[in-house]
Amino acid sequence: xxxxxxxxxxxxxxxxxxxxxxxxxxxxxxxxxxxxxxxxxxxxxxxxxxxxxxxxxxxxxxxxxxxxxxxxxxxxxxxxxxxxxxxxxxxxxxxxxxxxxxxxxxxxxxxxxxxxxxxxxxxxxxxxxxxxxxxxxxxxxxxxxxxxxxxxxxxxxxxxxxxxxxxxxxxxxxxxxxxxxxxxxxxxxxxxxxxxxxxxxxxxxxxxxxxxxxxxxxxxxxxxxxxxxxxxxxxxxxxxxxxxxxxx
Numbered sequence: 223x224x225x226x227x228x229x230x231x232x233x234x235x236x237x238x239x240x241x242x243x244x245x246x247x248x249x250x251x252x253x254x255x256x257x258x259x260x261x262x263x264x265x266x267x268x269x270x271x272x273x274x275x276x277x278x279x280x281x282x283x284x285x286x287x288x289x290x291x292x293x294x295x296x297x298x299x300x301x302x303x304x305x306x307x308x309x310x311x312x313x314x315x316x317x318x319x320x321x322x323x324x325x326x327x328x329x330x331x332x333x334x335x336x337x338x339x340x341x342x343x344x345x346x347x348x349x350x351x352x353x354x355x356x357x358x359x360x361x362x363x364x365x366x367x368x369x370x371x372x373x374x375x376x377x378x379x380x381x382x383x384x385x386x387x388x389x390x391x392x393x394x395x396x397x398x399x400x401x402x403x404x405x406x407x408x409x410x411x412x413x414x415x416x417x418x419x420x421x422x423x424x425x426x427x428x429x430x431x432x433x434x435x436x437x438x439x440x441x442x443x444x445x446x447x448x449x450x451x452x453x454x455x456x457x458x459x460x461x462x463x464x465x466x467x468x469x470x
Contacts, residue, residue: 245359246270246287250280250303251295251321256344260293263348264355277301281309289316291359293351294338296322296329304332311337315398317358319351327433334437339401361388361401376411378455378468381446383411390445403442406435410456410466420463439464 247269251257254275261271272287274280276298292310296303307318319340320333330341339358342351374386381397383390388404390397399407406423423435443450457465 244268244270245290246272247291247293247355248272248274248280248283248287248289249293250274250277250298250306251293252276252298253295260348260351264293264352267352269355277303277306277309280306291317291319291355293319293321293355296320296333304336307333307338308336311400315400317361317401319355319358321346331434331437334402334434335441337400337403337441358401361405376414376466376468376470378414378466379446381455383407385411397445399442399445402438403445406438406442407466410464411468411470414466414468414470417459417462417465423463 245268247264249257249260249264249271250273251260252275257273257275261273264271272283272289274283278301280292280294292307294303294307298306303320303322307320310316310318317340318338319342320338321342321344322329323344333341339361340354342354375382375384377383380392381390382392385408388408390399390404390407409423410418420435423438439456440450443453443456446455447453455467457467459465
């Protein structure tokens with residue numbers, strides 16, 4: 223029988239038992255009621271959940287647990303969700319789903335520039351949160367080692383990207399990329415040297431416009447180009463989209 227983790231119930235509610243092997247999600251929101259509702263709904267849908275009321279509390283909990291994903295509120299007192307996400311991205315590629323009461327494009331762009339994987343505006347349907355979280359976790363899951371065959375990697379400059387694993391390397395060094403960056407590289411790498419329309423890169427997560435796709439491309443260029451302002455590997459195709467110059 224598998225071990226389980228328990229979610230403490232509110233008065234009159236049954237305890238929710240969650241298997242230890244379930245994805246472990248850190249929910250960070252200063253709104254206690256919403257934080258508890260999110261934690262309860264995620265637990266009911268098979269996630270292990272740890273909750274924090276602030277970035278400082280989230281940082282403390284991260285010293286003791288390894289999380290599979292973060293659900294992070296943008297507008298928190300003190301250190302904001304944007305600031306905390308930026309700090310997380312310096313050392314981790316853990317998937318981040320950001321929550322906000324504001325739906326302006328500028329906020330989505332800021333989150334994506336920082337490296338968030340998805341974005342959900344409040345109020346939202348709990349089921350949509352579960353679906354988005356499930357999707358980014360699926361994209362983050364590595365393929366089994368040894369499954370790759372010829373043609374399942376693309377080489378560009380000094381880099382190798384494994385299409386089957388979503389793994390980017392420069393020699394023996396693993397290059398840290400977000401799930402959205404991995405998704406974009408997979409699309410471009412599977413069509414190496416072909417023109418790929420912007421709309422094909424918009425993904426299945428947060429609704430993206432052309433500007434937010436450009437933001438993701440610029441982030442990738444800073445990781446793979448010697449001169450991101452004059453890219454040689456990840457080129458702009460005017461009026462169409464982008465092209466990854468490489469070989470499979």
